[in-house]
Amino acid sequence: MESKVELLAPAGNLEKLKIALNYGADAVYGSTSTFSLRIRSGKEFDMESYAQGIEYAHSLGKKVYATVNAFPFNSQIKLYENHIAKIAELHPDALIVSSPGVVKIAAKIAPNIPIHLSTQANVMNAMDAEVYYDLGVKRIIVAREISLKDCEAIKRHLPDLELEVFVHGSMCFAYSGRCLVSALQTGRVPNRGSCANDCRFPYEIYAHNPETGTTFRLDEEEEVGTYIMNAKDMNMASHIDEILSSGVIDSLKIEGRTKSPYYVGVVTKAYRHAIDDYYAGNFEASRYQEELHTTQNRGFTDAYLISRPFEKNDTQSHKFSIQYGTHQVAGLVAEDGKSWKCKDKTCIGDRVEIVLPIGAKLEAVENELGRVYMEDNKWWLEVKKLINSEGKELECVHSGYIKPITLPTELPSYTILRREIAEALEKKGLTSESTPMNLEPRCD
Numbered sequence: 001m002e003s004k005v006e007l008l009a010p011a012g013n014l015e016k017l018k019i020a021l022n023y024g025a026d027a028v029y030g031s032t033s034t035f036s037l038r039i040r041s042g043k044e045f046d047m048e049s050y051a052q053g054i055e056y057a058h059s060l061g062k063k064v065y066a067t068v069n070a071f072p073f074n075s076q077i078k079l080y081e082n083h084i085a086k087i088a089e090l091h092p093d094a095l096i097v098s099s100p101g102v103v104k105i106a107a108k109i110a111p112n113i114p115i116h117l118s119t120q121a122n123v124m125n126a127m128d129a130e131v132y133y134d135l136g137v138k139r140i141i142v143a144r145e146i147s148l149k150d151c152e153a154i155k156r157h158l159p160d161l162e163l164e165v166f167v168h169g170s171m172c173f174a175y176s177g178r179c180l181v182s183a184l185q186t187g188r189v190p191n192r193g194s195c196a197n198d199c200r201f202p203y204e205i206y207a208h209n210p211e212t213g214t215t216f217r218l219d220e221e222e223e224v225g226t227y228i229m230n231a232k233d234m235n236m237a238s239h240i241d242e243i244l245s246s247g248v249i250d251s252l253k254i255e256g257r258t259k260s261p262y263y264v265g266v267v268t269k270a271y272r273h274a275i276d277d278y279y280a281g282n283f284e285a286s287r288y289q290e291e292l293h294t295t296q297n298r299g300f301t302d303a304y305l306i307s308r309p310f311e312k313n314d315t316q317s318h319k320f321s322i323q324y325g326t327h328q329v330a331g332l333v334a335e336d337g338k339s340w341k342c343k344d345k346t347c348i349g350d351r352v353e354i355v356l357p358i359g360a361k362l363e364a365v366e367n368e369l370g371r372v373y374m375e376d377n378k379w380w381l382e383v384k385k386l387i388n389s390e391g392k393e394l395e396c397v398h399s400g401y402i403k404p405i406t407l408p409t410e411l412p413s414y415t416i417l418r419r420e421i422a423e424a425l426e427k428k429g430l431t432s433e434s435t436p437m438n439l440e441p442r443c444d
Contacts, residue, residue, distance in 0.1 A: 005244055005252055007275055008164065009268045011064070012257040013044030016264050017053040018335070019414045022357040023265040024272025027063035028053075029096060030257055034083045035070045051090045063093035068106075069118040071099060084109045100135060107136045114138040119166065119176045124150060126157035133161050140164070141253065143176045144234070145304050148246055155248035162250040165243070165305060168267055168292070169255020171231035171315070173199040181229070199229035200321045232317045235300035237292055238285035240274040242306065262329035262343075263295050265355070265416055272358055294327035294418070327353075328424035331405070331417035339389065339404035340417060345427045347396035348386060352417040354379035360412035369408035381417060384408070 011017035011030035020028045030036075030053075032045045045053070054064045066087050072080040080102065084095065088110035095106050095113055098120040106115050116139040117123065117132050124146045132140060139162035142151060151163055173179060182196040183189045203226050205218045234255070236243065243249055252275070254267055270291040277283045292300075299317040330352045331340040346352065354372070356362065362379050365372045371382040386394040388403040397405060 004279060005249060005275060006164075007268070007271055008065070008251050008253045009264060010169075010254060010257040010259070011053065012259070012264075014049045014053050014056075015414075016257075016261055017064075018056060019261050019265045019357075020268050021057060021060055021062055022412075022414050023268040024358040025062070025254075025268050027065060027093065027251075028057065029065040029067055029253075031067040031087065034068075035072065035076075035080055036067045047086065047090070054090050054092055058091075065094040065096050065116060066090075066092035067096045067118075068102070069096050069098040069120055071120075072102070077101075077105075081105055081109060088113055094139070096141070100132070103132065103135045103137060116141060116162075116164070119143055120178070122176050122178065126154045129154045129158055129161060133158050138162055139250065141166075144171065145175060147307075148243065148248075148305050151305075152246055152248050163248060164251035164253055165249055166234060166255055167236035167240070167243070167252045167271065168234055169259075170298075171234050171301070171303060173229040173231055199231070200227070202226040202321075203228055227317060227319065227321060230298060230317050230321060232299040232301040232315055233297045234303045235289075235292055235297075236302055236305060237270060237274050237288040239302060239306050240271070240285075240288075241278050241283045244275070244278050260329070261332055261414075262416055262418070265357070265414065266291055266295055269355075269358060293325055295325040296322055297325060298322050324421050324425075326421055327418045328421050329416060329418050330424070333407070333411045333413065333415040333417070334404060335413045337407075337410040337413050337415070339406050340411075340415075341404055342397040342401045343399055344419070344424055345396060345398050346383060346386070346417075348383055350419075351380055351382045352419050354381055354411070355416035355418060357412050357414060360415070362411070363409075365409040367408050369406060372409055372411075381408075 006026045007024060008027045008029060009020035009025035011020055011028035017028050017030065030045065032047060032050055057064045068084055068087060084106055087095070092113065094116045095110060096116045096118050097103055097106055098118040103115055103117070106113070115137050117137045119141045121132070122143045123129050123132065123140050124143045129140055141164040144166050151165065154161065155163060179195070179199070181198045185198050186196045188196045206215050207218055208215045243252070252271060254271060256263055256267070270288040274283065274288045298321065301315045303315065328344050330344045330346050331342050333340045354362070356379065362372065364374065368385060369387065370384045373380055373382070386397055387406045388394065389406070390403065
């Protein structure tokens with residue numbers, strides 16, 4: 001029987017880890033901030049909560065890959081060794097590392113834990129893949145710039161080497177994160193996990209004459225804009241059938257450890273359906289794209305796996321840093337399923353769509369708190385009363401309100417409540433032309 005490809009989702013903290021697994025991920029990746037390429041997301045995990053996440057995943061028969069993929073300085077090598085030893089005690093299912101030296105350290109300190117090579121190593125050919133394979137690497141997360149044909153060539157040469165490819169999320173202006181613009185402008189080093197995302201900023205361009213000391217500001221071409229380094233987000237959902245038909249990819253990876261719980265849930269669920277539909281002979285790209293477009297994005301591109309970089313002219317977003325998706329998350333149901341927390345202004349009489357985790361079932365309910373019902377093949381929640389955990393009744397709740405709101409019936413853990421963006425903006429007194437500057441960093 002053909003084994004299914006793995007769906008790998010980001011885990012920026014314990015809640016996001018659980019959401020990813022409940023929404024269809026086979027495995028997640030993440031860790032504490034120490035020697036992780038995502039310091040900001042890593043700070044949401046400490047060793048205790050990370051251990052809890054690993055235990056939770058294993059209880060479901062799923063996996064956790066520990067990110068220790070930063071590049072150590074000479075003075076930090078001993079610290080790096082100590083950190084790998086501590087992470088190994090938690091029994092993750094793999095260590096994700098970035099350099100040959102760290103591969104050797106990991107193999108020595110944690111010989112029983114598989115080693116995955118980060119995309120930061122920029123492997124794009126069978127020759128380089130063989131070097132790492134000979135060092136003991138079990139899986140290579142190939143460079144985002146690789147082609148599917150090159151993946152096929154690597155697999156022919158090294159059939160036992162697992163290959164993992166990114167299929168969705170932020171793209172970097174440089175080769176898989178090898179950029180120093182942030183270090184130059186702010187002192188925040190990308191390959192040390194603290195990129196300031198300078199490529200997402202708008203820039204003004206000047207021409208300077210050193211002989212006269214004269215400087216002229218160059219006006220931008222109308223409709224082109226000044227986000228000159230801002231890459232669109234990768235979205236390969238429409239090509240999942242081609243990727244899986246190749247038979248050479250072992251894992252499909254979603255980027256986004258620092259992104260929202262809504263992003264993690266919706267994107268993971270969309271790719272879960274795409275994968276399962278492919279194996280069932282029922283693949284239909286438009287279904288997955290509809291869901292993926294509900295999330296905030298910088299515009300979408302299918303990047304370079306199917307087409308070579310020189311064949312592409314749609315990979316940059318010049319007009320904006322990020323734009324609204326078609327929907328806004330209104331609330332997130334608690335793990336116990338009895339209450340929800342507000343993420344967007346919600347009032348008595350509002351109706352929000354219910355987005356369920358994979359495999360979850362609902363029954364229609366109506367009582368004094370609200371009504372849960374199906375319409376147009378979607379589940380909805382109509383709010384009749386807003387009662388918080390202390391029994392206080394409210395007319396409205398706003399984003400940032402931390403007290404749980406009682407549900408009219410128990411819903412599956414981490415169910416998402418959402419509304420269309422036009423309604424959400426109207427509640428805020430905004431319009432669709434008001435574009436948010438939510439600078440979410442790219443994560444590996």
